[in-house]
Amino acid sequence: MSRGRYWALVPLAFGALLMLFPLWWMLVVSLETPAQAGAATVEVGALELLPSEPQWHNYADAAREVGSVEWQGFLDALANSILVTFLTVLFTVLSCSLVGYALARIRFRGRGALFGVMLATMMLPPQVTMIPMFLVFRSLGWVDTILPLVVPALFGNAFFIFMFRQFMAQVPESLVEAARLDGCGHLEVWWRVMLPLCRPVIAITAVFTFIFVWNDFLGPLIYLHSERKATLAVALNSFRNQFGGLEDVQYLMALSLITMIPCILLFLVAQRQFVEGLGKGAVKG
Amino acid sequence: MASVSLKGLSKVYPGGVTAVQGVDLEVRDGEFVVLVGPSGCGxxxxxxxxxxxEEISAGELRIGERLVNEVPGRDRxxxxxxxxxxxYPHLSVRQNLAFPLERRRAHGSKLLRLASAGYRAAARAEDAALAARVDEAARTLGITALLERKPGALSGGQRQRVAVGRALVREPAVFLFDEPLSNLDAKLRVEMRAELARLHQRLGATMLYVTHDQEEAMTLGDRLVVMEGGVVQQCGTPRDVYDRPANRFVAGFVGTPSMNFLPATLVEDAGAPALDVHGARLALPPSSRARPRAPRRGRARRAPGRARALRRGRPG
Structure with missing residues (x-):
């Protein structure tokens, strides 16, 4: 490696350290005793580089204390988060790829206009639609169920539809024609030919959606009212209200880290596809 | 196998561009017909x-006795x-070959397979028949060793063989080839051409083949259809098209080197019509003399002739 490239690593390493510092801080505080954690919260100098006596039981203690019944609150929230996230990711990938296929491969009157309208929805902030959406879901009797969180995913997301559409438009026409002569209708071409080819876009859609839904706080807060239906993000907020004081901050950090683990793992596993997908979306677009 | 009949077939794209105009063609059962012409000829x-x-703008298309203008491609x-x-890049060669056969199996067969023991046995037999057809096609084309590979791991020639194999397993009424050899290098193209000719002889299948390469057309086709400007210029055996081109375009297009066109005048020589080319007299063949509407004498013409037809004459 040339000397110039070493120098280029300096700002990158500094940036990485800056990004990793909060994570490291959370990890260290989550393993401290209550006194050490409280001190580290008010004074940066009191923070150890590595905990001298890591309190691993903090994690189990934190998870046990979520909700009004021991363990049940945490396990319910975990199950709800997994269910909502799984369904939303699945529905988003299916609906966005299907719409993307239609916009890229089926010629119909008004296709361009429809694509334009769909892109325009990206400029609409979600806060604008929040109240009308709530009224609609309330009139359907869906409040305090997971339906308002997962059903909208069946109607696609403009950004991901755009990515799928751009990617599918690059697939050679002859491949689609061959599939149609081989006996496939549009749905089969989409399912058997296009989806397997769209793996990078599927990966990026799945990862983005997972991270967004797993961390989503506002949606579950609005629609899920019962304690047993709360997701991890909502449960974590209730926990913060309960254990947000300086004397129990290690529990809050432990639970926050537990909540973050799936996102970190997913990113590490899908990192290659993620970067590839981003590149493809950018170049082929 | 089946015959193919095109009657007044035309294609006009939105915007009024006419790509094909009134094509009439009868492809007999088991015939190898090559459509040849320059790029953009239709x-x-x-x-x-x-x-x-492509949708048909006008005319009739029959495969066998069936009018198929409105029939989707997969049902033709x-x-x-x-x-x-x-x-399909995500499928192995075996899966590529089996793909059209699997698509043609009854939809929902897998659900039914779970429900009925009798159906399970029938489905197993169907699976075995499908695998046998794939193996046979692979043997015919010499790609048995490649069956588990993905297309990305194949050379151009191997991919071409797999593409032909995928058509072969279906045992269709008509094979269609759209410039299938144009991506291959010259040596491989010659090899594949011979292989296609052998395949046609062996199967006796009806084949319609498109190429812009006249050498390919001349060596492969039972008949050639020379096209230009969306119109059929001549349809005949390779020998006919080469020796008796219907018009100047065909004469100029077919043959390497192409036919020469020399400025000439129609004259009378010893009572018989002849062409005067730079002072030399060329007697017209009897077939030209018998034409009921021979061109007027003295009119400027172009005398077509292939270089190989010229003979060195004695001076004077």
Missing amino acids: KSTTLRMVAGL DVAMVFQSYAL
Whole structure:
């Protein structure tokens, strides 16, 4: 490696350290005793580089204390988060790829206009639609169920539809024609030919959606009212209200880290596809 | 196998561009017909109309006795080999070959298989028959060793063989080839051409083949259809098209080197019509003399002639 490239690593390493510092801080505080954690919260100098006596039981203690019944609150929230996230990711990938296929491969009157309208929805902030959406879901009797969180995913997301559409438009026409002569209708071409080819876009859609839904706080807060239906993000907020004081901050950090683990793992596993997908979306677009 | 009949087939794109105009062609059962012409002459569009990939603007298309103008491509019993091979990159060669057969199995067969023991046995037999057909096609084309590979791990020639194999397993009424050899190098192209000719002889299948390469057309086709400007210029055996071109375009297009056109005048020589080319007299063949509407004498003409037909004469 040339000397110039070493120098280029300096700002990158500094940036990485800056990004990793909060994570490291959370990890260290989550393993401290209550006194050490409280001190580290008010004074940066009191923070150890590595905990001298890591309190691993903090994690189990934190998870046990979520909700009004021991363990049940945490396990319910975990199950709800997994269910909502799984369904939303699945529905988003299916609906966005299907719409993307239609916009890229089926010629119909008004296709361009429809694509334009769909892109325009990206400029609409979600806060604008929040109240009308709530009224609609309330009139359907869906409040305090997971339906308002997962059903909208069946109607696609403009950004991901755009990515799928751009990617599918690059697939050679002859491949689609061959599939149609081989006996496939549009749905089969989409399912058997296009989806397997769209793996990078599927990966990026799945990862983005997972991270967004797993961390989503506002949606579950609005629609899920019962304690047993709360997701991890909502449960974590209730926990913060309960254990947000300086004397129990290690529990809050432990639970926050537990909540973050799936996102970190997913990113590490899908990192290659993620970067590839981003590149493809950018170049082929 | 089946015959293919095109009657007044035309293709007009939105915006009024006419790609194909009134093509009449009868392809006999088991015949190998090659559509040849320069780029943009309408040969691929004609083939795509037969495949059902382009809508027919006017005219009639029959495969066998069946009028198929409104029949989707997948129900026309045709198989097509594309210029770009169009192999499914995520599937192995075996899965590529089996793909059209699996798509033609009854929908929902897997659910039924779970429900009925009798159906399970029938489905197993169907699976075995499908695998046998794939193996046979692979043996015919010499690609048995490649069956578990993905298309990305194959050479151009191997991919081409797989593409032909995918058409072969379906045992269609008509094979359609859209410039299938144009992506291969010269040596491989010659090899594949010979292989296609052998395949046609062996199967006796009806084949419609598009190429812009006249050498390919001359060596492969039972008959050639020379096209230009969306119109059929001549349809005949390779020998006919080469020796008796119907018009100047065909004369100039077919043959390497192409036919020469010398400025000439129609004159009378010893009571018989002849051409005067730079002072030399060329007697017209008897067939030209017998023409009921021979051109007027003295009129400027172009005398066509192939270099190989010229003989060195004695001076004077």
